[in-house]
Amino acid sequence: MSRLSFAHPPGAAREVDPGTDLRATILREFTLLTRNRVNFVLSLMPTLVYLLLMNTSLSNLVHNIDYRGTRLSYDVFLLPMVLMSATLSAALVSGLALFQEELSGIATELWSYPLRRSRYLIGKITVGIGVVLLQTVVALVVAALVLRVDLGLANWAALALTLVVTAAAFNAMYLVVALAIRDFQLFNIITNTSLPVLLFSSPSLYSRDDMPLVLRWLSTINPVTYGVTAMRDSVAFGLGTAWPSLLVLVVLAPVSYFAASTALLRRASGM
Template sequence: MAARLTFQNTPPARTAKAADLTAVLYREYSLLARNRVYLVLGLAPMLIYLLLVNTSLSNLVQEVTYKGVELRFAAFLLPMTLAMSVVSAAGTSSMALFQEEMSGVATQLWSYPLRRSRFLLGKVIAGVSLVLAQTLLALGVAVALFSFPFTTEGWLGMLAALVVSALAFNGLYLAVAIVITDYQAFMVLSNLSIPVLVFSAPSLYTMESMPTVIQWVATINPLTYAINGMRDAALFGLGAAWRDLAVLAAIAAVAYTIGGRGLLNRARNI
């Protein structure tokens, strides 16, 4: 009977699984952090609107009435600024897919015995954390420049809505990047989507003040639910924003299902 060959240095299965995910996360963070162009594209629109639009319009419009509450315009605009940061960072994160393929890294990745589930999970975690990091930076700058009338419960509710929004838009842009295989087409769509999403949502104005046609567009605009969810959570508590957050959670579930399957199918074809 032949002797069984064993390897003394083979790591346990649990350790190998943990190392698998850790390696993917390290690679994703390195890829995103080293590309300064993508980081600038993600941060610049948010900072421009925060520093210029918020300051200018806050001097022009002192207060706005939102669902019966008199609110300073700077506080009314804060969810719009955070939502814009979410959209910009989600587009930046999804561009990494094209960078991998154009550089040949994707082929190298799938040449190794890397579990696809760990690769997908690593991309989701890295993408969402990048979106949250950039958006929290925007929030920190906003708090340093403006004063907001939110309570502790309001801040916590807005942060919870922000996390759900980050999950939804990271998944949405990931799905779009998987469906659109042309890098230039995705770049054009990603950059054009920011002003379209922002200005067809109740960002600078309330839903009631928008023209009827734009209200119809806003109803199917996912950014509407992110902005309203953060506003309602900040002003009235997390319970008042559950409908908007439920829509965002549904968008995230559908987007990650489409993006995950598409990503795994693309990996099989490499």
Template sequence: MTVDLARRPPEPPPPLRGSLAATMYREYCLLTRDRTNLLLAIVPSAVYLLLFATSLANLVGEVRYGGRTVGYAEFTVPAVLLSSMLAAATTAGTSLFQERLGRMDVELWSYPLGTGGYVLGKLLVSTLLILAQTLAALVVALTVLDFRWPPGNWAAALCATGVAALAFNGLYLLLATRFSDFRRFSVTINVVAPVLLFSSPSFYPVDRMAPVLQWLSWANPVTYGIRAIRDGALFGFGAAWPWLLVLAGIAAVTGPLLARSLVARAREL
């Protein structure tokens, strides 16, 4: 008796839970087995916050934001956090090239690995790393800077950080899939990241920006990340929810696009 392989029904896709758990465990091992890289991923944001905010707080003093006067150190905390977030997102995008250059992508897609679980696992582990960065930086802020937020504002700031991390990790991973040459990706990221950061109301209020930059800031996703974290920290969920919706929309769009792009890449192997 012969079996017609062409008529054999396709194998069902692997369950999302299994692919997600396997990907998260792999990313966790890659992150924690080298303690030096782990420390370098978490510590710099706290150091930047300490050096930047304390050195400029006395120089600038206070700024007017959202109808109230706040200290400059308190105003710039979200910008420092988002700067570290962009650096972590760059690392996430670079990991795709490391898998490709080491031919690890061939091994990954040779196993029954679901695309959805793979994408979600990478996003979740990167987001958890960014939350660890944020907590370390905020502990430093509480230690050396003179400001206190109510518990609800803390929750809003951390929620905004998590949603922003999902959005920016998705964007950077999606961008990484559109490049075939690592050097071009690296150059592009290193040029784009400072432009995004400084064409947003990061270290200055939007009304102090040049008119052209004010218009550009509305098309800049970093603006919504900073506004979500800053408004959540200073005013709570009531002020942060519009920006949270924008970031959630970005994350919801980039996730499926990233999955489709990875599937297209896998077919080229």
């Protein structure tokens, strides 16, 4: 008679590679995004619409603009606004995905598995940043070919770094909002209303000096201001000038991540 080995009895916990759940979460988020045509189109189309329609129209109306003592073409000046709108759209889609998971019952299945909330959040933020980078590649190719935006290699590198930090901060912030609100309709109202308010109460289409006094006050507490300013300074002057605004986002990203992690723990315990 053969002897049974109980080195790994049924149901016993086995040691798991710490990166397994992270890789699985990233793969799942990527699959969820690419298979959902609505989310995929919503995350990519705003970039092309803003870049091709708004930039082309406004650059014909306003050819150049003074920015911190430098004369910039309006195409270059508007490029950070286009990338910022792409970042906000991708962050909004990440928040919507949370509600889609709950409404479909997938969230309950996820939290029945011993999935660490940090890996879940990192996976969502990583895929969100990946979407923004994809949008950025599309935007920069179109900008270089159609709008003839001409920048140096150091400026492109500074812009890419700034965009990654901005995407991480705003993905985390929108996840905090999605986790703090349980009503899907309320989340839709708040986010879709706040998106244009955040974008246009920041120096996105105009310099801060040209804004009315009230909007200047609002822009000071508006996180979009620091994303747009950091990207614009990167485009115009390089990373050396962009770092003060970038530092605000570097601080904001981990704070938002911690808040999202705490909110996610409360949300999962209530399922």
